[in-house]
Amino acid sequence: MNKPPRRPMTLRDVSEASGVSEMTVSRVLRNKGDVSAATRVKVQEAAKRLGYVPNRIAGSLASSHVNLVAVIIPSLKNMVFPEVLSGISESLDGTALQPVFGVTEYRPEKEEKVLFEMLSWRPAGVIIAGLEHSDPSRAMLAQAGIPVVEIMDTDGEAIDACVGISHRRAGREMAEAILAAGYRKIGFMGTQMPLDHRARKRFEGFTRTLAKSGVEITDHEFYAGGSALTKGREMTQAMLARHPDLDFLYYSNDMIGAGGLMYLLDQKIDVPGQIGLAGFNGVELLAGLPRRLATMDACRFEIGACAANIIAKRVAGEDPGPSLVQLTPRIDFGDTLVRK
Amino acid sequence: MNKPPRRPMTLRDVSEASGVSEMTVSRVLRNKGDVSAATRVKVQEAAKRLGYVPNRIAGSLASSHVNLVAVIIPSLKNMVFPEVLSGISESLDGTALQPVFGVTEYRPEKEEKVLFEMLSWRPAGVIIAGLEHSDPSRAMLAQAGIPVVEIMDTDGEAIDACVGISHRRAGREMAEAILAAGYRKIGFMGTQMPLDHRARKRFEGFTRTLAKSGVEITDHEFYAGGSALTKGREMTQAMLARHPDLDFLYYSNDMIGAGGLMYLLDQKIDVPGQIGLAGFNGVELLAGLPRRLATMDACRFEIGACAANIIAKRVAGEDPGPSLVQLTPRIDFGDTLVRK
DNA sequence: GTGAAAGCGCTAACAT
DNA sequence: ATGTTAGCGCTTTCAC
Numbered sequence: 011m012n013k014p015p016r017r018p019m020t021l022r023d024v025s026e027a028s029g030v031s032e033m034t035v036s037r038v039l040r041n042k043g044d045v046s047a048a049t050r051v052k053v054q055e056a057a058k059r060l061g062y063v064p065n066r067i068a069g070s071l072a073s074s075h076v077n078l079v080a081v082i083i084p085s086l087k088n089m090v091f092p093e094v095l096s097g098i099s100e101s102l103d104g105t106a107l108q109p110v111f112g113v114t115e116y117r118p119e120k121e122e123k124v125l126f127e128m129l130s131w132r133p134a135g136v137i138i139a140g141l142e143h144s145d146p147s148r149a150m151l152a153q154a155g156i157p158v159v160e161i162m163d164t165d166g167e168a169i170d171a172c173v174g175i176s177h178r179r180a181g182r183e184m185a186e187a188i189l190a191a192g193y194r195k196i197g198f199m200g201t202q203m204p205l206d207h208r209a210r211k212r213f214e215g216f217t218r219t220l221a222k223s224g225v226e227i228t229d230h231e232f233y234a235g236g237s238a239l240t241k242g243r244e245m246t247q248a249m250l251a252r253h254p255d256l257d258f259l260y261y262s263n264d265m266i267g268a269g270g271l272m273y274l275l276d277q278k279i280d281v282p283g284q285i286g287l288a289g290f291n292g293v294e295l296l297a298g299l300p301r302r303l304a305t306m307d308a309c310r311f312e313i314g315a316c317a318a319n320i321i322a323k324r325v326a327g328e329d330p331g332p333s334l335v336q337l338t339p340r341i342d343f344g345d346t347l348v349r350k
Numbered sequence: 351m352n353k354p355p356r357r358p359m360t361l362r363d364v365s366e367a368s369g370v371s372e373m374t375v376s377r378v379l380r381n382k383g384d385v386s387a388a389t390r391v392k393v394q395e396a397a398k399r400l401g402y403v404p405n406r407i408a409g410s411l412a413s414s415h416v417n418l419v420a421v422i423i424p425s426l427k428n429m430v431f432p433e434v435l436s437g438i439s440e441s442l443d444g445t446a447l448q449p450v451f452g453v454t455e456y457r458p459e460k461e462e463k464v465l466f467e468m469l470s471w472r473p474a475g476v477i478i479a480g481l482e483h484s485d486p487s488r489a490m491l492a493q494a495g496i497p498v499v500e501i502m503d504t505d506g507e508a509i510d511a512c513v514g515i516s517h518r519r520a521g522r523e524m525a526e527a528i529l530a531a532g533y534r535k536i537g538f539m540g541t542q543m544p545l546d547h548r549a550r551k552r553f554e555g556f557t558r559t560l561a562k563s564g565v566e567i568t569d570h571e572f573y574a575g576g577s578a579l580t581k582g583r584e585m586t587q588a589m590l591a592r593h594p595d596l597d598f599l600y601y602s603n604d605m606i607g608a609g610g611l612m613y614l615l616d617q618k619i620d621v622p623g624q625i626g627l628a629g630f631n632g633v634e635l636l637a638g639l640p641r642r643l644a645t646m647d648a649c650r651f652e653i654g655a656c657a658a659n660i661i662a663k664r665v666a667g668e669d670p671g672p673s674l675v676q677l678t679p680r681i682d683f684g685d686t687l688v689r690k
Numbered sequence: 691g692t693g694a695a696a697g698c699g700c701t702a703a704c705a706t
Numbered sequence: 707a708t709g710t711t712a713g714c715g716c717t718t719t720c721a722c
């Protein structure tokens with residue numbers, strides 16, 4: 011039985027074990043340059059036998075190439091972001107690039123910290139949620155000299171590239187659909203998140219469009235914490251108690267919308283006859299509900315995949331295509347938003 | 351307007367800008383060693399003005415200290431894992447350590463690749479889901495000379511430390527509860543995942559315990575892909591069509607369980623009078639459903655937090671506590687598993 | 691309290 | 707096809 015070596019293994023160990031120079035070992039392990047088949051085999055065997063794991067820290071320092079892509083998102087608790095990550099992960103799968111994730115909790119200071127931390131590893135690119143960043147954050151991104159893709163939102167000024175949807179437009183289109191369907195007494199429910207700029211923009215797009223038609227939302231409520239489904243239930247109940255004459259409820263996400271839907275069905279309220287409903291995100295989950303909630307897909311997976319693709323292309327020196335990719339989600343009317 | 355420098359900034363730039371030696375600049379930036387207040391201020395100002403971001407690749411190579419913790423999980427699509435990540439992330443928040451995530455898609459080869467990739471960054475520790483790994487993976491982990499915490503499952507042989515629950519026991523306890531409640535004609539539904547060892551162990555614990563009481567499951571079905579809620583619906587419908595006399599349905603996760611519950615409620619079937627139901631995971635989501643599905647908490651957040659804690663303690667040289675932490679989830683009977 | 695020298699483990703560039 | 711040399715940007719160690 012060999013004890014595991016205390017000193018981590020180096021190229022030199024493989025070199026000695028195989029009787030081949032460090033340089034050639036390095037070449038074999040990276041499939042770079044011409045190496046004779048015989049040497050190649052000798053080296054590979056030695057490396058495998060020893061269980062050699064290269065030290066990328068040294069490698070990256072020497073080559074000034076890093077195969078990391080920094081990905082910065084607000085949260086992991088909202089399924090939206092894991093889905094974006096999946097898109098990134100899958101899109102990067104064929105390449106040598108590797109995603110590294112950081113979470114900001116919707117806090118600009120935390121974003122700054124995480125960004126600094128990640129940039130200190132000199133990643134090959136950055137994918138970051140949103141267009142709103144502190145000045146130091148923007149400065150860091152601009153200075154980094156690497157591709158930066160801001161994702162999820164296109165309403166604003168991008169530093170470099172941008173992939174997402176217009177949340178103002180999403181709010182606007184939902185408002186238009188609701189008005190077109192004949193609803194007029196409208197309530198809004200959303201998360202209490204001053205720093206969730208995308209939710210804010212949807213809300214703004216929504217209320218402004220209503221205003222243009224002379225409609226003002228009758229009631230609105232914002233929540234924080236707790237199970238979204240439960241909150242949707244509770245808020246819906248409370249809002250209808252305050253305004254029994256409401257004929258439409260727009261929810262800033264599908265989860266609370268689903269909660270509201272469940273409540274209304276429990277109460278035997280006619281949906282969408284008496285009250286119409288809509289959410290946002292197009293979460294796959296909802297497909298199994300008794301009635302399909304109207305919603306709008308946020309293109310989460312696609313956004314991740316496309317952003318990663320831009321980074322990969324740029325790193326490879328290929329043409330990454332346009333630096334602004336605006337996806338245009340369509341309304342899914344489901345069963346809860348229909349002409350009265 | 352200054353153009354962003356093409357050559358990334360180094361300590362030397364800060365040194366020159368501040369008139370202080372590189373060495374002292376380094377000390378200031380790391381709060382190490384004695385530096386006069388005057389010099390400290392000079393350096394900090396220069397660093398800030400220039401927007402200097404240290405190069406941790408060089409730093410880590412020189413110091414052979416890396417502040418990364420590798421976290422390896424099967425998937426991001428199942429909310430369970432983002433929750434574990436949140437636990438890790440929060441637990442590491444006070445420390446200098448930073449989590450780095452890799453996804454295996456439940457495939458041992460991919461796990462091996464991801465592990466190799468991550469170990470090549472010489473992380474300070476590894477947190478990895480499950481106890482089942484390929485021989486090369488186990489060898490890498492054992493050789494790495496860093497703390498390794500295997501999480502989520504305690505049924506097996508850990509390489510180093512282990513934090514999780516016993517899924518066999520979870521299956522067993524659920525079986526016992528179901529039998530105690532008087533149910534006898536039992537159906538099982540789960541994911542078609544030969545490589546999801548935890549689901550497999552729950553199933554084994556479940557069926558073995560039933561067998562001890564002379565009960566064999568009447569029917570079972572495994573699904574792959576699609577919306578879990580929808581699948582739960584469909585499978586439940588199909589299974590009841592095959593066996594209308596079933597009196598209990600055990601689902602390997604809460605999502606398909608919720609789908610089943612919705613179907614049964616739609617059909618006006620008496621739950622839990624005619625049929626009892628149980629899921630697994632304790633997903634917060636379900637709190638808003640019309641009836642609370644019986645379930646068992648998988649302690650996801652807690653597992654992540656505890657694992658991260660062990661790594662942090664070990665890295666800090668403190669006592670990490672016992673190397674096997676077995677959490678014991680209790681059954682939440684909800685409204686769907688009650689004595690008949 | 692500060693600085694100079696050496697070297698972390700690897701790879702680019704240049705031999706041979 | 708293989709080896710040699712220099713150095714990536716920082717920190718450790720030791721000197722002052």
